[in-house]
Amino acid sequence: MSLKEKLVSSFLAFELDTDTNSKVHEIRSKSIKDFEKIGFPHSKDEYWKYTPIKKVLNEELTIFKKKRHLLEFDKVKDFFLGGIESYKLVFIDGMYDPLWSSTTHEGADICILSSVLENKKYSNVISKYYNKLINEKESFSLLNSSFTKEGAFIHVPKNVELEKPVEIVHINSGGESSLMLQPRSLVILEKNSKAQIIESHYSLSVNEKIHSDKPSTYVDPLTNTVTEIHVNENAKLDYYKIQNDLETTSIIDSTYIDQKSNSEASCHTFSFGGNLVRNNLNFFQNGKNINSILKGITIIGSDQHIDHHTLVHHSNPNCESHQDYKGIYNDKSTGVFNGRVLVEKVAQKINAFQQNNNLIIGDNATVNSKPQLEIFADDVKCSHGCTIGQIDENALFYLKTRGINDNDAKGLLTYAFANNVLENVGMQVLKTKIKEIIARKIGINIGLEL
């Protein structure tokens, strides 16, 4: 049986555990039917041309987990920001873990999706915001909508500014083979509200003690996550994604952000590891004077693959978007940047900026960079730039004349190249953490004040 057939037939068993009379279930049923029609994408699809998705679609994958795994604090503590108070939503193998989480319903709802999805108290919010932004021609989003059960739910009411950031932490325990996880999150910022959210994905290596199968037959998990975000009038959201996973686990991340007038939303994607990582980041501007910020740093090696597909849909005048993605590729790693900017005819006087710079360090690394600008308005400012290259020899010489050896100088320049994207990160602890990861990834240890 193919993975597609297996997943479609899994739906019947999955359904038994849900309220089949709910609105949400109608969405699930429709989504699985649509998924069945279109199936998984193929390398012949333009949208998936450079990402060999087939290699992670293992027939062993299953949405059903066998048992629940708990983790000790010392296993999970490094996955938190630390040094700062925060709300926490922790999921282990896709299942909510209340032990290490810290939720609230006071002032704002920061809790889990399963507690609101079919809860009457939240039916208005769910019917207004749930599953409204999804691309219904996209296989993985449809698959996620079919099996939606758990994930983060964040609802910040009007005029509320969250005083603490929210950390959403997904951990694979390494205790179970072949898991296909379908986390689903819904984030709503009402008018004039403000929030900072950090979403991270980590995996522990195969844990032989709790792993019931033989390690040799262990199939690494595949996470297919979908996040819908609504940023209403005058609201401000800073969203950070940290993908610093084992070299064996894979993530497909689809994020949809809808913005209303005078709102500002930023999304930083830090991709530091994974077997195959695909980010589909979509911004929809539905109002005036909107600012959308998309930033990314990718640092990978060995034969890892990371793909950033971005879309900024300018459908209103006087808005801005800024994209800045940097990639550092070592060994045989491969990267993709596909930045689509769609400017509708009515979207006059917009300013869309897009930059993608890549540093190739490995002799066999590959980058495919594709700016895709579709402009139907005639009075707009759209710029894009893309570079793929090596370390600048002039800069290297300059550093060496100051007594810094070749290896350190290259490290410093690589660090500087990536570091530059971090200037908009307002949260100091996060900035430091990311800088530390970057320094470690690049292998520099020359006493920099991070």
Add this chain to the structure above:
Amino acid sequence: MLKIENLHVSIEGKKILKGLSLDVKPGEIHAIMGPNGSGKSTLSSVIAGNEDYEVVKGNIFYNGENIEDLSADERANRGIFMSFQYPVAIPGITVTNFIKTAINSNLKARGEKEMPAGEMLKKIREKSKLLEIDSKFLSRSLNEGFSGGEKKRNEIFQMAMLEPNLAILDETDSGLDIDALKVVANGVNKLKNDDNAIVIITHYQRLLDYIKPDFVHVLQEGTISKSGDKSLALELEEKGYDWI
């Protein structure tokens, strides 16, 4: 300290320096003047260790050691410094982080301990004051968006921090207004002592009004055509290079 003997240098097969000799002793300031294209910048690049240039013939001795096979960083570790005509901008690294890294890299290469943070800070304060650099400037990205004057001031600030034995100042006066020129010259003069040496490479004699050289050499068509004292620079300013 620096002894150059019959130096011939090419870049991409093109001969630039054709038999240049120079002898710089501790405590001396030498000025090398010459028209555009005479090989001034090539000379500074070769001393600093730029591998794009090929030494075809001749030797460069620094403190008695032939430095031809030393890389740029090894030369810097031994106390050679070059102030760039066009310093490279490096977004993402602050001036402070850069200079700290440079100082500690040199100490490490010499087998010494890293400089303690407190001492470093004190030195940065002291030297930035000397060059009238404010603290905001120090936390900016290296040379990024710096004016011509800021870049040159930053070069001399690095020189002050690194305290080299031999400093090559390549066209340090270009792009400076008169006030910045005075600050930079004053900085250089304060750093000068009986044990170190400075080679100033310049097109105009303007800088030499503020930093008084012991020797002036004229570089023409890849070789030194005339040497003299400070008065030679004034003569060149008046008559140009053609009269030699």
